[in-house]
Amino acid sequence: MKSTRLTYSVKEFSINPSRVIHRALQGAEVTISLRGVPAVRLVPLSGAPGAAEEVLSKLEALPGFHVAQLAAGLPMPTVRLDGPGPSAADMILEDRT
């Protein structure tokens, strides 16, 4: 799979280093340029914390995890809870006590 190539200047990197590092962790080829010349490449280390998709693929290998991607939107029907009484969330919390 071809990965995204991104180049940041040292100034751009220094403004938001966390964002740049996250992009590298998500699989982008990130290069930092110094005075317009590519100088440093960010490469994730083995075992570094990963992006959501990467974590999801790891979870698939664990026992008891039934992994699913979230389908767009919520299924119908949903139901409006009418009348007086506790909220749906409060009903669950009450059941736990």
Added chain:
Amino acid sequence: MSRLLYLDSCVIAKLFLLEDRSGEAIALVNDPEVVSVLTSDLSFVEVCGVFSRAAAQGRISRVQSQAFLVSFREWFLTSATHIAVRLDQVLLAGRTAVSLGIRGADALHLAAALEAQSAGAMVDAFIFVTYDLQLAKAAEDTGVFTKVLH
């Protein structure tokens, strides 16, 4: 940035039983950056219990509760990453309940979330979502990035 959400059953209930303040939960789940929602298998029973109670109170009809069960089951099995309740997880939950002084079901959700997080998500790529302040505090105390809905 792509994200995984662990949903406490309180949040799931509000996705299906629309009421005041359901909007925030719906918006959170429909965020295009959310890749998957995770929850314990315990949530299925808890949410069905709420639906049963709402029907018993006459706040929804029996027909609606049957339709909900079909819809919710389909969503749970196909669109949610659901995590089986296993003995090792139950034992971890027991230790967590005692050490943090939280309820058993809360501890079971927290144990499932901790297990999922241990797969190595970046700190803000895995978010534990709940309406319960006590559970949120316990989650934060164990190092889980948490969002409390109000």
